[in-house]
Amino acid sequence: MAAEQPTATVPGDQTRIHNIGYRNYDGPRLGRAYARRSLYSQSLRGAYGLGRSAKSKVLPMLLFVVMCLPAAIMVAVAVATKANDLPLDYTRYAIVLQAVISLYVASQAPQSVSRDLRFKTVPLYFSRPIETADYVRAKYAALSSALFILTAAPLLVLYVGALLAKLDFADQTKGFAQGLVSVALLSLLFAGLGLVVASVTPRRGFGIAAVIAVLTITYGAVSTLQAIADVQGSSGAVAWIGLFSPITLIDGVQSAFLGATSAFPGGVGPSNGEGLVFVLVTLGLIAGTYGLLMRRYKKVGL
């Protein structure tokens, strides 16, 4: 350090390297809201591996392509065969490809929050103007946005394709809009669940396993029970059982209110009254996961 000091400037001596020394910063300090936005954009970019190593770009980008590819194929088929309708509804798309979405949440939720916990970077955030709520909101919003991009992009491909195939404009637009609402809800729900599970463990591996477990085991259990209930003819139970896994919850909401055909056994989704319960549970879960995250980070101080 001493070595960089003696380069003091002597007037008239032009050949010296000027050590400009320490400069104070008197520019603007943009405060909390700006810091929150910066954290949001950094986390959102990070969810697709941007600004991170090349290795960490592979999985999210691959999943993005896998998510969009079937849509592109469907569009190609629809255009080529001059079909009257798309082979798959907008609302159905995310349900069919739920495994890809789950995999994405499982890989990106832990990288978003577990890293900060594991490397104890969290105290550095909270020693700055930013507060617990800012951190949680930025992370939640970032993962939700990332998921929305993942789930809405193929819908956009379908929509553009449908218009190119000269399918009915009003019909397609309505379906597209319903699909967007549905995947927006799905993004919020999955992001919340993924973050809550991931924020409990600083170990990324555990986080990934736990998120996959929460998303797929519940779905496996619920769909099995639904199948049994369907065989036994208690179709009322089929709908109610759907409340207990995230993806069937979304399915229930969209079949009741967003004109979707249910993927439940028997193809019968919840009625409007039951659907209201589905909506309330979904919103409750989103609010609940946010609350849990806030509680979790109240404890993670310095």
Added chain:
Amino acid sequence: MIATESLSKRFPRVTALDRLSVDVGPGVTGLVGANGAGKSTLIKILLGLSPATEGRAEVLGLDVATKGAAIRERVGYMPEHDCLPPDVSATEFVVHMARMSGLPPTAARERTADTLRHVGLYEERYRPIGGYSTGMKQRVKLAQALVHDPQLVFLDEPTNGLDPVGRDEMLGLIRRIHTDFGISVLVTSHLLGELERTCDHVVVVDGGKLLRSSSTTDFTQSTTTLAIEVTDTDEHPDGTRAVREALDARGVAVQDGSGLPGAGHVLLLTATGEETYDLVRDVIADLGLGLVRMEQRRHHIAEVFKDSDEARKEAVGHGS
């Protein structure tokens, strides 16, 4: 810079801070205490992250209870533990932290480049932090605390885990933070010796209580002890004793350095000024012995505790 007034922090089982009143002015201030003495708790309260049970505190004239965010915008914090993600470069990491402090993107980049250069990181700043040595990591931690040009930085055990050379460099850097950058520093350590050389002022806490708060010149004046060690010769088979006797004859009180490494061969004496050094040199030269070492003894925190315990007892004794 910092003022606390009977600041207390009680947890269900322990009292971390017990009516601590202390005033810290500009400059480099050392906060010394054993592990668990309440140093980290104090920093947490001063950053406005943890409410005090009792009493009040101000940082830069802002109340910690109500103006936490404003304080955190103007102070920097370097934690004791590791806090760096290994898979990003120092530049990326510090830029991100600068933006978290509210610096606009361009300013964040410029300040990062400047700050990393000032803490002594050059080309390696583009490599992932995972490959850095402990010394380099400490510099990155320091850089993220300085990048937003705070008025005051809290450095929690910045010399932890560094080798002697790294330690000296870090202490020199801390000194420069004040002299060259004009930023006041509150630095914690459990080693009084290393802070004596760096700080203008030292605050000693133990068990959440203030033991002592004084400028370092006071400290060294009252506590400079010299340790000397000499060789033996044929003429003086026990050189240590010969020196001891010779010094005794000149009226200098000498103690055995028992309890120190090399006990039996080390003598301790209190230096009253320059002349003591000259005297020791002359005595040893006259005896024809070799001087192995003569050094200012670093004080252990325990000695300050012992001194103040005695002082406290005395005060109590006078009171009754």
